[in-house]
Amino acid sequence: MQRSPEEIRHSLELARRDLARSLEELRAKTVELSDWRLQFRRHRRAALIGAVAAGFVLGGGLAALTNWIAGRR
Known part of the structure; x- marks a missing residue:
């Protein structure tokens, strides 16, 4: 079964949102882990x-x- 262009666009948009959320979580974790005062x-x-x-x-x-x-x- 072949997906329609609209289904593909929707799938790509969901993937972009998921990637953006993951990237933001990674940035926050990086800031937290590199804060030596917090780690101390x-x-x-x-x-x-x-x-x-x-x-x-x-x-x-x-x-x-x-x-x-x-x-x-």
Whole structure:
């Protein structure tokens, strides 16, 4: 069965509306996910644990570098 031109136009219009709605949802989600302040508020504990871990890694790296430099003298 072949569709009429009007049915095809209607189908295309529905597809355009659906695509526009999906695109708007994607934009909103992108803005939400890229808002670091919002993400920090939502995941405060994980952010603090990550900051502490990074501090230990950087502190240990600096201590090792200092010891290595001191050992070369």
